[in-house]
Amino acid sequence: MTPRIQIDPALSRNSLLTAGRKIVAAEGPKGLLTGFAPTSYGYLLQGGAKFAGYEFWKKRFVEVAGSQEAAVRYRTWIYLGGASVAE
Incomplete structure (x- = not known):
């Protein structure tokens, strides 16, 4: 509306x-x-793509960190980086 x-x-x-x-x-x-249907489909697609991108990049950044201990130590930066790239 x-x-x-x-x-x-x-x-x-x-x-x-x-x-x-x-x-x-x-x-x-x-x-x-x-306009509700096209708007909801658009948000569904956008949200799905962002979530998939976040998970993909988060996994890649964990791999770049090297070890599980390093990934835990830098988890905030990994989360923020994954979210930023996915956006």
Whole structure:
């Protein structure tokens, strides 16, 4: 609903609640879910790719650390590096 408030001049000067009420009055309750499916698919794909990338790079950085003891000692940097590269 927020993008519609930003785009639609008729809704832009209203609060979130008022805009929601106007959308429901004009289009019914389903109007609030416009664009929900593509947005949720996009977040699912993006989140899945980031998680897979994080796990991949975390494993690589552990290998670069050399030993299990070194990986434990530098775990914060390994976590941060994996997350940064995955992002």
